[in-house]
Every structure is written in structure tokens, then in C-alpha cells.
Amino acid sequence: MDEILLTIDGKEVAANEGMTILEAAQKIGIYIPTLCHHELLEPYGACRLCMVEIENRGRIQYVASCLYPVENNLVVRTRSEKVDKIRKMILELLLAHAPDSRDLKELAEEYGADRNRFDREASFCVHCGLCVRYCAEVKQKFAVGFVDRGTRREISFVPKIAAEECWKCKECFPLCPTEALQAAYVYVQDITAKSPFKLVL
Amino acid sequence: MDNATIDQIIDKHHGEASSLIQILLEIQGQNHWLPKEALERISERLEVPFTRIQHIATFYKAFSLVPKGRHEVHICMGTACHVRGAQRVLETVEDLTGIKPGETDLDLKYSLEIVNCLGCCALGPVMEIDGTVHGNMTPATTRDALKKYE
Amino acid sequence: MALLNSLEELDKLKQELLSRKDPNKPCISICAGAGCIASGAGEVIAAFEAEIKKQGLSARVETKGTGCPGYCQRGPVVVIYPEEICYLQVKPEDVPEIIEETIKGKKIVERLVYIDPDTEEKATLESEIPFYKYQERLNLSNNIKIDPKSLDDYLAIGGYSALAKVLFQMTPEQVIDEIKKSNLRGRGGAGFPAGIKWEGSRNAPETTKYVIVNADEGDPGAFMDRALLEGNPHSILEGLAIGAYAIGAQEGYIYVRQEYPLAVENIGIAIEKATEYGFLGENILGSGFNFKVMVHQGAGAFVCGESTALMTALEGRAGEPRPKYIRSNIRGLWEKPTVLNNVETWANVPMIINKGADWFTQIGTDGSKGTKIFALVGKINNTGLVEVPMGMPIRDIIYKIGGGIPGGKKFKAVQTGGPSGGCLPENLLDLPVGFDELVQAGSMMGSGGMIVMDEDTCMVDVARYFLNFLTDESCGKCVPCREGIRQMLKILTDITEGKGKEGDIELLEEIAEVTGTAALCALGKSAPNPVLSTLKYFREEYEAHIREKRCPALSCKDLIAFYIDPDLCRACMACLRKCPAGAIVGAKKQIHVVEQEKCTKCGTCFEVCRFDAVKKISGEPVPPPLPEEERTLTRKGKE
Numbered sequence: 009m010d011e012i013l014l015t016i017d018g019k020e021v022a023a024n025e026g027m028t029i030l031e032a033a034q035k036i037g038i039y040i041p042t043l044c045h046h047e048l049l050e051p052y053g054a055c056r057l058c059m060v061e062i063e064n065r066g067r068i069q070y071v072a073s074c075l076y077p078v079e080n081n082l083v084v085r086t087r088s089e090k091v092d093k094i095r096k097m098i099l100e101l102l103l104a105h106a107p108d109s110r111d112l113k114e115l116a117e118e119y120g121a122d123r124n125r126f127d128r129e130a131s132f133c134v135h136c137g138l139c140v141r142y143c144a145e146v147k148q149k150f151a152v153g154f155v156d157r158g159t160r161r162e163i164s165f166v167p168k169i170a171a172e173e174c175w176k177c178k179e180c181f182p183l184c185p186t187e188a189l190q191a192a193y194v195y196v197q198d199i200t201a202k203s204p205f206k207l208v209l
Numbered sequence: 210m211d212n213a214t215i216d217q218i219i220d221k222h223h224g225e226a227s228s229l230i231q232i233l234l235e236i237q238g239q240n241h242w243l244p245k246e247a248l249e250r251i252s253e254r255l256e257v258p259f260t261r262i263q264h265i266a267t268f269y270k271a272f273s274l275v276p277k278g279r280h281e282v283h284i285c286m287g288t289a290c291h292v293r294g295a296q297r298v299l300e301t302v303e304d305l306t307g308i309k310p311g312e313t314d315l316d317l318k319y320s321l322e323i324v325n326c327l328g329c330c331a332l333g334p335v336m337e338i339d340g341t342v343h344g345n346m347t348p349a350t351t352r353d354a355l356k357k358y359e
Numbered sequence: 360m361a362l363l364n365s366l367e368e369l370d371k372l373k374q375e376l377l378s379r380k381d382p383n384k385p386c387i388s389i390c391a392g393a394g395c396i397a398s399g400a401g402e403v404i405a406a407f408e409a410e411i412k413k414q415g416l417s418a419r420v421e422t423k424g425t426g427c428p429g430y431c432q433r434g435p436v437v438v439i440y441p442e443e444i445c446y447l448q449v450k451p452e453d454v455p456e457i458i459e460e461t462i463k464g465k466k467i468v469e470r471l472v473y474i475d476p477d478t479e480e481k482a483t484l485e486s487e488i489p490f491y492k493y494q495e496r497l498n499l500s501n502n503i504k505i506d507p508k509s510l511d512d513y514l515a516i517g518g519y520s521a522l523a524k525v526l527f528q529m530t531p532e533q534v535i536d537e538i539k540k541s542n543l544r545g546r547g548g549a550g551f552p553a554g555i556k557w558e559g560s561r562n563a564p565e566t567t568k569y570v571i572v573n574a575d576e577g578d579p580g581a582f583m584d585r586a587l588l589e590g591n592p593h594s595i596l597e598g599l600a601i602g603a604y605a606i607g608a609q610e611g612y613i614y615v616r617q618e619y620p621l622a623v624e625n626i627g628i629a630i631e632k633a634t635e636y637g638f639l640g641e642n643i644l645g646s647g648f649n650f651k652v653m654v655h656q657g658a659g660a661f662v663c664g665e666s667t668a669l670m671t672a673l674e675g676r677a678g679e680p681r682p683k684y685i686r687s688n689i690r691g692l693w694e695k696p697t698v699l700n701n702v703e704t705w706a707n708v709p710m711i712i713n714k715g716a717d718w719f720t721q722i723g724t725d726g727s728k729g730t731k732i733f734a735l736v737g738k739i740n741n742t743g744l745v746e747v748p749m750g751m752p753i754r755d756i757i758y759k760i761g762g763g764i765p766g767g768k769k770f771k772a773v774q775t776g777g778p779s780g781g782c783l784p785e786n787l788l789d790l791p792v793g794f795d796e797l798v799q800a801g802s803m804m805g806s807g808g809m810i811v812m813d814e815d816t817c818m819v820d821v822a823r824y825f826l827n828f829l830t831d832e833s834c835g836k837c838v839p840c841r842e843g844i845r846q847m848l849k850i851l852t853d854i855t856e857g858k859g860k861e862g863d864i865e866l867l868e869e870i871a872e873v874t875g876t877a878a879l880c881a882l883g884k885s886a887p888n889p890v891l892s893t894l895k896y897f898r899e900e901y902e903a904h905i906r907e908k909r910c911p912a913l914s915c916k917d918l919i920a921f922y923i924d925p926d927l928c929r930a931c932m933a934c935l936r937k938c939p940a941g942a943i944v945g946a947k948k949q950i951h952v953v954e955q956e957k958c959t960k961c962g963t964c965f966e967v968c969r970f971d972a973v974k975k976i977s978g979e980p981v982p983p984p985l986p987e988e989e990r991t992l993t994r995k996g997k998e
């Protein structure tokens with residue numbers, strides 16, 4: 009496999025073709041914050057916390073490092089004024105949903121994000137998709153999925169499958185950066201307990 | 210909607226998972242909504258996870274998971290109608306029917322939807338009831354038009 | 360119809376069609392597009408058919424329900440051939456007279472022709488009407504000439520000759536070169552050069568490739584793709600087949616929104632007919648080229664107009680854009696090289712092949728060649744579809760073609776580019792329309808919506824409108840889009856409701872910057888544009904809302920009040936009777952007063968008052984009502 013040479017934060021890195029910037033950075037111990045990324049899962053590119061600045065033939069771009077494939081002569085900056093600004097805003101937007109999430113609070117400190125910048129939102133979910141993807145890609149049970157779109161997008165268990173599968177697995181629970189998964193699960197247990205044969209969409 | 214009809218529609222599309230949306234559209238077209246039994250049947254026959262069907266059925270606007278009313282009221286919220294006062298038409302209808310876009314009243318009389326650009330911008334603001342276009346609406350004419358549908 | 364197996368057979372068929380056609384036979388074309396149907400074209404068509412039958416003229420006169428010729432404002436539009444007499448706003452009652460006078464008597468029905476509102480000059484022929492005169496209708500002019508359900512009609516105007524030409528006289532590389540030379544840029548979004556996109560797919564190593572027509576037309580103020588699909592579906596199929604030949608695809612898809620049932624029907628019929636004649640299918644015209652086309656109906660999601668989301672939807676999933684940094688002409692549908700172009704882009708292809716890139720590049724500006732169809736709508740006298748050469752100043756489109764703003768109102772802004780675009784103010788009216796020109800001004804071409812706004816339109820509300828549209832239409836996957844739009848909408852809503860505060864504008868700008876840079880797909884990246892462009896050109900309107908709680912356009916409900924000027928009120932009871940909220944007190948001879956607490960601000964009184972006594976005010980206190988004992992109307996000024 010061809011070796012690719014790029015620079016990340018001033019350091020030369022030799023990476024393999026097909027690697028992402030994130031992987032190349034991790035290889036030399038440079039930390040890039042992520043939320044929706046997980047080694048066992050397909051890259052997803054939803055949280056956009058991992059945005060970095062790249063320079064290629066004089067052109068500056070901002071890309072999601074968990075997805076962007078390494079290229080020869082690429083110059084990557086994992087921190088810059090604009091990158092920090094993006095991460096701070098993303099954190100503030102998410103803290104409106106999950107103000108007590110440990111992961112978010114730690115990052116908020118690093119980037120000076122104000123957890124009260126926006127009014128509290130009703131749902132805890134930050135839509136990282138870890139539960140949905142883990143259940144589909146690793147466990148292949150499809151017990152939990154997304155519903156709706158736009159600002160109404162939520163996660164939702166399929167009661168029938170959840171009743172059969174989830175109690176013995178629950179492997180996705182520790183992946184959730186907020187309490188949203190717990191809440192959705194409690195909800196689905198509730199409705200299956202009340203009317204075990206009724207599916208609620 | 211019975212399983213035989215559903216199977217027929219699925220067979221027409223050769224039971225291919227990629228035709229999922231087309232199959233759902235056809236069922237929606239015939240039945241005016243998607244009962245959960247139908248979705249489960251499709252999930253089984255196409256071997257598609259139910260989560261995916263659930264996502265599709267809620268993602269696309271054409272689908273409804275609840276029965277529709279006798280009269281389908283569509284208010285055009287296209288840009289042209291908006292600048293000509295579509296909001297007032299919508300508010301009038303909401304007032305009169307007591308329902309919001311996406312809802313159906315308890316008597317199953319009206320279902321209200323907002324739509325984007327019906328292509329009759331010359332007549333904006335436009336309201337469509339059961340496929341008939343009513344043009345140049347004001348709160349007063351909206352009231353009169355709605356009264357004609359029982 | 361037997362399959363055409365060679366070029367000779369095609370030529371023979373065309374000869375036959377032409378010889379069968381009597382150029383002097385009267386033909387009545389009636390627009391059956393959505394706008395005209397809504398204005399009653401269906402009844403007019405039925406009336407013509409009945410009258411012709413009644414008079415026993417069926418053999419001598421042809422009638423056609425056609426696609427939209429664009430002049431929706433004056434629909435139903437009827438054009439009578441061979442003279443090309445154009446009648447506007449035709450009603451079923453007019454039909455017997457038209458048959459009697461024009462068809463039999465070869466005379467004009469004067470009251471149905473176009474009359475210029477300023478000069479009172481009459482225009483009998485389509486080409487003389489100002490709305491059409493300044494246009495260059497390369498694509499749209501055919502709509503009124505053909506029955507979209509008839510392949511013979513399309514052949515009679517030279518259809519499928521471009522496909523025949525590429526199959527027998529050009530190599531795929533030559534086709535790509537010609538398209539590259541023409542500098543045809545995509546008509547659906549960002550204006551990417553079609554030839555370069557095609558070349559990328561052509562050169563990709565895989566053997567399975569696809570071509571797709573993007574007919575999702577999600578821009579909530581645009582309907583030109585619909586007019587082409589409904590009115591001239593074969594031109595799109597022909598373009599698509601040429602593209603398929605050029606890149607080496609054997610399968611194509613038409614992704615058309617299910618909200619356009621007539622387009623779905625007509626394109627379906629067109630595919631069937633074209634397959635029957637041998638313009639699609641195996642061994643097309645005996646050339647050895649195979650190409651088949653499928654229709655996929657979009658189930659209602661604006662984001663599915665985005666190229667990668669569209670492909671995800673075609674694969675039968677929820678239409679989320681793909682996060683990968685790889686172009687879909689290299690890895691698209693089912694991971695195969697895929698060329699996706701807009702309806703109008705494809706429709707231009709046969710013309711370029713027939714007339715040559717050199718002809719095409721004569722039209723337009725340096726950067727933007729050819730024509731563009733716009734949906735000219737909003738506060739404009741002549742609503743409709745207009746096709747103009749690139750480079751025409753926006754002012755000419757609005758005033759010469761569009762006939763200006765109705766009701767003597769003042770122009771305020773024109774919005775182009777749909778939810779991804781922006782609003783341009785008066786001082787940019789001389790901007791020539793073109794891809795790069797519009798982007799530089801902070802808007803974009805988009806698919807061609809052109810919404811005219813007058814002094815009554817609130818620009819903060821326009822921004823709010825688009826963001827509201829997008830909160831519903833974003834796929835909701837990535838944070839900057841879903842959450843950024845959610846927060847921007849909240850702020851904009853607050854401002855329009857009089858709850859805006861200092862710092863709101865800066866916060867909007869900050870969110871806009873992050874959403875615009877960090878979102879996953881172009882929907883999110885362009886979502887801030889309506890906010891940024893209105894802030895750029897109409898910042899003072901935002902400030903008036905925030906600081907003075909005043910809506911300069913007198914449009915934001917929470918910031919306006921209606922009150923009746925006691926000096927002008929004639930106590931006629933008109934508003935009192937009509938007010939749905941019962942908020943007006945008064946009686947005969949008793950000056951009317953709006954009870955502010957009850958008023959829902961629907962504006963009905965404002966509309967019905969014949970004496971201009973109802974006033975709309977904003978940012979100032981409502982004058983106190985006259986004391987009750989002073990309300991009795993005493994005749995003033997009349998004696």
C-alpha cells in the first residue's frame with residue numbers, strides 16, 4: 009500500500025492510503041475531539057466536532073477529520089482560531105440539550121463554551137447515532153433507530169425487538185454521552201408493559 | 210389494507226429492497242395512510258429492518274401514519290404565496306378547524322397540510338382543497354371556501 | 360409503431376410525419392399547465408372539444424392541451440396556429456366566438472388579445488406581447504407547440520435528431536468535448552460545468568455507470584422543471600440518452616417529486632413511447648447502444664434534491680446526504696460513477712448537439728452561456744416562467760418582462776436561489792443574471808426562483824420564512840445544520856415578535872459562520888444565506904425591529920396595530936361587519952373604533968375600508984380612541 013506524507017500541526021506523518029486525517033493524527037498522538045466517532049463503526053460525520061483546517065495548494069478548507077482521507081502534501085491544523093470557534097459553537101448548541109453530559113462539559117472547559125448560551129431544549133439527545141449504529145452494525149439487531157427529520161429528529165426503539173433483545177444486551181448504554189438513551193428505553197419499557205402487543209411509532 | 214393487496218404491490222416491484230419508498234408511496238396512494246401492520250409486512254417480505262422503514266415513513270412528507278380526514282386542505286407556503294400573505298390564510302384555517310399542519314381533526318373531517326409551491330404563483334396565496342385550487346385567498350374568502358366542504 | 364432499426368427508418372418516419380401534416384390546418388393549443396388549469400383551462404379545453412364536435416369540425420381543426428408557455432398571469436392561454444394568434448384569460452363562454460370568428464372567419468377576437476396597460480396598444484401574436492418579446496425561449500417555446508403525450512409531435516419539431524447524430528456521427532469523447540466547449544453549466548444548483556462532470560465519469564474505470572435527472576425541484580418558489588417535464592418530456596429523455604452514451608451508462612433514473620403527478624404521468628408515457636419507437640431500450644436505432652430509463656418518485660423531502668441524498672433515496676433509504684469526501688461522478692449511485700444533472704441542464708443538451716457549441720456560446724456572458732428559465736413570482740404584474748439569455752439585467756426581467764410591481768408599490772428586493780440564496784436590493788437591479796455575478800452579490804442562481812418583494816415585505820420575516828422552511832427540511836443528521844438552524848430561527852422569530860435584544864444580530868452572524876462552514880452538506884452550508892444577505896442589505900430593518908420594536912414594512916403582526924382614523928371614518932359598518940374577531944365597535948353614524956385587546960391583526964378591516972380610514976402603524980403608540988360621546992358622525996366637508 010502506498011505511503012502518504014502529510015503534515016499535522018507541523019509534524020510530518022507517514023500514513024497509509026485510505027486512512028482518515030483523524031487516524032493519522034491518532035497515530036502520532038495528536039488529539040482531535042470527537043463525539044460521533046467510534047472505532048467499531050463506520051465513520052458518520054454528524055457531530056462535526058472533529059473539524060480541522062486543511063491547506064492544499066494554497067487553498068484553505070474546513071473538513072471533518074473522521075472522514076477526510078489523507079492526501080500527499082496536505083497541511084493539517086487541528087487547532088486554529090476558526091476551528092476553535094466552530095467547536096465552541098457546536099458545544100454550546102449541544103449543551104442546550106445535554107447540559108450535564110460529562111463528555112461535553114470537559115470539552116466545554118477546553119474551548120470556553122458557555123453551557124447557558126442557548127435556552128435549554130426539551131430533548132437530551134445529541135444525535136451522535138452511536139446507539140443506532142452500534143445496534144445495527146455490531147449487534148445487527150436494529151432495535152433502535154432514527155425517526156423524523158430536521159429539528160424533530162429523534163431516536164426511537166422498536167418495542168417488539170426491544171422487548172426481546174435489549175434486556176440481555178444493553179451494550180449501547182455506556183456509549184451514550186447523555187441520558188437520552190436511558191429515557192427512550194424507559195419509555196419503551198413503559199409502553200410495552202402497558203400494552204405488550206401494541207406497537208407505537 | 211389486507212396482506213394480499215400489500216403482497217401484490219410488493220411483487221410488482223419484484224420484492225426489491227431498493228423499491229421500498231416506491232412501495233410505500235403506492236400503499237399511501239391507495240390507502241391514504243400507512244397502517245403499522247402494512248409496515249411490518251413489508252419489513253418481513255423485503256427483509257428490511259423495521260427501524261429503516263420507521264425512519265422512511267417519518268422522514269418523507271408524503272407518508273402518514275394516521276388516517277386522513279375526508280377533506281385534504283393544502284395551504285401553499287411557497288415563497289411567492291408567503292410574500293402575498295399565505296400566513297394569514299393558514300391562520301384562518303387553523304382557527305376554523307382547530308388543527309395545525311400535519312393534523313386531522315377528531316371528526317376526521319379535515320386534514321391540514323402545508324405544501325411548497327403548487328406552481329400557480331400567479332394566483333397566490335393559494336389553497337387547495339381535495340385537489341381544487343382556490344386562488345387569491347384572503348381570510349374572508351378562506352372562510353367562505355372552507356364552509357363549502359362538509 | 361414498429362421499432363426503428365436504423366437512421367434511414369427514422370428519416371423515413373420523419374418525412375412521413377411532415378408530409379402528413381398540413382401546415383395550414385388550424386390548431387388550437389391550450390395551456391394545460393398547473394397555473395392555467397387552476398385558472399380554469401380544463402373547462403376551456405372541454406369547451407373547445409365540445410364546440411368543435413358540435414360544429415362537425417373535428418377533421419379540420421386540431422386541439423391540443425399543451426405544456427406551460429409561461430404566461431401564467433394571464434391564463435388560460437390559448438394559441439391558434441398557423442397564425443400564432445394568442446388569446447389570454449380565455450373562458451369557456453369565449454369558445455364559440457373564437458371558433459366562429461377566428462377559426463372559420465379568420466378574424467381576431469379583439470377583446471381577448473393582449474392590451475398593453477400603459478399604451479393600450481394591442482398585440483395579437485405571441486411574439487409581439489412584451490412578456491414574450493424580450494425573452495429568448497430556446498426551451499420553453501416548444502411547450503405550446505406540442506402535445507407532451509405525443510412522440511410524433513416531438514419528432515415533427517426535429518426531436519431525437521441529436522440522439523441520432525451522436526449515435527452515428529460522434530464518439531463519446533466528441534460528445535463530451537462539445538459539451539465542454541459549450542460551457543454548459545448546471546441549471547439546478549451551483550452551476551458546475553456539465554462537460555467536466557461527464558468526463559470524470561467517462562474516465563472512471565468501472566463499467567457500470569448511471570445517469571440521473573434531478574427533477575426534485577424542491578425550491579418553494581420554482582416550477583420551471585415541472586413545466587419542462589410536463590410540457591416537453593422527450594427533450595429531457597433525449598438529453599439523458601446523449602449523456603448516457605457519452606459517459607458509457609446503460610441505465611438512467613428520473614427522480615421526480617410525487618407532488619407533480621402530471622409530470623410523473625407524462626414522463627412515464629414518454630419513456631413508454633420512446634421505448635416503443637426504439638429511442639430507448641436495446642440496440643437503439645440499430646446503433647448497438649443500450650439504454651433504459653426508470654422513474655423514481657420522490658416522497659417529499661427538499662434535502663433529496665441534494666445530489667448524494669437523492670442517490671441515497673434512490674437506493675430506498677431515508678434521504679440523508681453522504682458524508683464522504685468523494686464526488687458522485689466517481690462514486691455515486693450504488694457506489695458507481697453517476698452523472699446527475701438538473702432537468703433544464705439535460706434539456707439543453709440536444710440543442711447544443713444539434714446547433715453546436717459555437718452557437719450556444721454566442722448566447723450569454725463570459726462565464727454563463729445560454730439561457731436560463733426563471734420562475735418570476737411574488738409582487739410582480741406578470742407572474743410566470745421566463746427564459747432569458749444569461750447576462751440580462753435583473754431590472755429588465757422585472758420591468759420589461761415582468762411589467763413591474765403591482766398597485767403602484769415600491770420595489771424592495773428580489774430573492775433568487777431559493778432557500779440557499781439571498782435577497783438583492785434595488786441598487787443591484789442592474790446586475791446581469793449569471794452564476795458568478797449572483798454569487799458575488801451574496802445570492803445564487805439556484806434552480807431559478809425569482810421572487811419579487813415590495814415595500815410591504817418584511818426582510819426579517821423573509822429570513823425567518825426560509826429558516827423555518829429549513830428546520831423542517833434539514834435531514835437533521837449533523838449538528839451545525841440541525842441545531843444552528845434551530846437557534847437562528849428562534850432568534851429571528853423573537854425579533855419578528857418584538858422580543859429581539861441587543862446582541863441578537865451578532866449571535867446570528869456567529870451561528871451563521873459556523874453552520875456555513877461546518878455543516879455536512881450544501882443544505883446546511885447555504886442555510887445561513889437568507890439571513891446573511893438580508894443582514895447585508897437590510898440591516899436597518901433588523902435594528903428597527905430590535906431597538907424600536909418597529910416593523911418598517913408594517914408586516915410583523917406582533918409589532919403592528921390597526922386603528923381607525925376618526926377624521927376619515929364614515930361609519931359605514933363595512934369593517935365592523937367583516938371583522939372576524941368582533942374587535943370593532945361602532946354603529947351607523949357612530950365612528951368606529953378598533954378594540955386593541957380583541958384585534959387579531961388579520962387586516963380584514965384594512966382591506967375592506969373604502970375610505971382609507973383604517974391605518975396600520977408600527978413602533979408608535981396607538982392614538983387613544985375618541986371618547987364615546989364624541990363618536991357621533993357629523994357630516995363634514997361634504998356640504
Ligand SMILES: Cc1cc2nc3c(=O)[nH]c(=O)nc-3n(C[C@H](O)[C@H](O)[C@H](O)COP(=O)(O)O)c2cc1C
Pocket residue numbers: 544545546547548549550551573574575576577578661662663664665666667699700701702704705806880881882
Ligand atoms: C438542499 C439542496 C437541494 C437541492 N435541490 C435541487 C433540486 O430540487 N433540483 C436540482 O436540480 N438540483 C438541486 N440541488 C442541486 C443538486 O445537488 C445538484 O447540484 C444538481 O442537481 C446537479 O445538477 P446540475 O449540475 O445540472 O445543476 C439541490 C442542492 C441542495 C444542497
Ligand code: SF4
Pocket residue numbers: 662679680832833834835836837838840841878879880881882883884
Ligand atoms: S447539513 Fe443539514 S441536511 Fe446536510 S447532512 Fe447536515 S443536517 Fe443533513
Ligand code: FES
Pocket residue numbers: 041042043044045052053054055056057058059072073074075
Ligand atoms: S467525529 Fe467527525 S463528525 Fe463526529
